[in-house]
Amino acid sequence: MKTLQFILILLLTGGMWACGTKAEQSRDKKPAEQTDDTSIPVKLTKVESVVRSEPVVASGLVSSSEEAKLSFKIGGIIQKMYVDEGQAVRKGQLLATLNLTEINAQVSQAQLSNEKAERDLNRVKALYADTAATLEQLQNATTGHDVAKQNLTIAQFNQNYAQIRSTVDGTVTRKLLNEGEFASAGTTAFMISSTRKNDWVVRVGVADKDWARLKVGNRATITLDAYPDKTFMGTVSEMAQAADPQNKLYEVEIRINPGGVKLAPGLFAKVSLQPAQSRSYALVPIEAIVEGNGKDGFVFVLADDQKRVRKIPVQIGFIDNDKVLLTSGLSGVSNVVTAGSAYLTETSTVILK
Template identity: 60%
Template sequence: MKIHISVLILAILLAGCGKEAKQQDVAMADETVVPVKLSRVEAASRSELVRVSGTVASAEEARLSFKIGGIVSKIFVKEGQTVRKGQLLAMLDQTEIDAQVNQAQYSAEKSERDLHRVQNMLKDTAATLEQVQNATTGYDVAKQNLNIAKFNQSYSRIISPIDGTVTDKLINEGELTGPGNPGIIITSNRKNDWVVRIGVSDKDWARLKMGDKATVNLDAYPNEPFTGKVSNFAQAADPVSKLYEIEISIDPAGKRLASGLYAKVGITPSKSSNYWIIPVEALLEGNGKQGFVYVNVENRAKRIPVTIGYLDGDKVLISEGLDGISEVITAGSAFLTENSKVEVRK
């Protein structure tokens, strides 16, 4: 009886094992095979473009003001007017200023007479050497006061230091203006004085050098790119934006430019980095600088995390993650999961 029971148990176990093996065979037969295509991974040394926007301005800009305060008597120019170097642009009322010059002139003349009188008295032993020295000092001080008054008088007028165009007039006739307050702004109108001023991050600031080439696109001239180069660097960040200002000198190529034109700039740094280049369709779930690709390992999909450098048309430049990888999966990658079975098709 015990023998019959043992035989029965053995038969049941064998039947179960056979059923399980059959189920595994069916599962393997039903596993989905994803057809895919492969693309080669190319290595290259590239310079990542710095893409920013800014405005056109004149490289030579003058923010002119009066050295002293006073009543604005006359303004001789209007906004948009072309001016020449040395041209009188504005002046203060000269009544008080001329009086100060005359007062300093009279004081200097009196000091000179006093000095001559004391010198003659010294010859007659009617004055001491100390009195002569004091009179000499008084005369020298009076002359310096006269020089100051004349200097202030000369800067009670605004004279254009450059050939250019009046871009802004901040004062009006009859107003009281203070010393140093900007009154008239002039930009140079020479053809080769145009620049684009942009703000870049500290990372991009460190990557750029003087002379790096740039491409400038202006909304005013669509589909007509201008060439340029980095011509000036700020050595401190703007306290508000925390960006570093850079100037891009541009070649107007015969076009008429004006201050304030909106510009999009692409700068090619001279410093390059090593990248792996793959088709954009091979990259999945890109999030900022992170993403992943699939590679074929013995007809199984393997997910590889990568660090994205930047996009270049229909290519993606990868900075990290593809060491030792020669091919990545492109077509069919969207249907894959880790360890999916794949079939490579040409």
């Protein structure tokens, strides 16, 4: 009986020892299994280097290369407006006139002053010949006559420019004043655009760094909202040498080839300019970019321990289909994380596929 009890005790002790050993082994394996479960599988892609000419993208409006803003040279009340918006006009055609009552009176006044100065000069000349007038009096009379003559010229000039005539063959695109209104000197009354078939341009504003890469003759592709299925070709015809004081952008004029399509001033255009100057870019798949915002973005790269990742900022040049061309940020980096990057943080552990 005692022998049977002894055997049972040995069996129970062995079973408890075995269970304890399995429990310890289970505890030892649990952290390893947990690490495998939290590691994020990722894939690395090699960073390529390419040389491209980054396009300059901008938007603007179609207009005529010969565009005139016409105004009165002097101020006054508008007597008559002879044309309306949208009306075709010829070069030299009369468009508007001021009320000439005050202007004609100024011309008459200047004429009378000139006639008086001429009589005074003749009288002083006669007296001077008889030694009854001094040289100073003669000089003063001569100066008075010259001043009166110049005042008459000014009055007559203003009288001639108390009207507006078209400077080009074209169309009235805007009429900004009406009959009976007071027009200040230099205030635009009409905007005229030339209507020659191949005389269309698009004017856009570009930043200084883009202006520096462009030159006259660079090619451009243009799309118009009015013709969404058609692409127009153009070339840079003029470049401003100073920035606009309001928006700080440099105006670039692109001459557009209409290709037989009807164009009109004011059509909205999107322009892609192709500069001749090229530069080197780092090329990565688009899925490598995380938290992209305009030209700024981030990519993940493998840390030194090969188990974690680092998040580094990059500058985006432009997107080419499923690739992104980066201008900076990947110096010394040979591989970036692509597959799995959307699930990563800077504390993530990773495992390579």
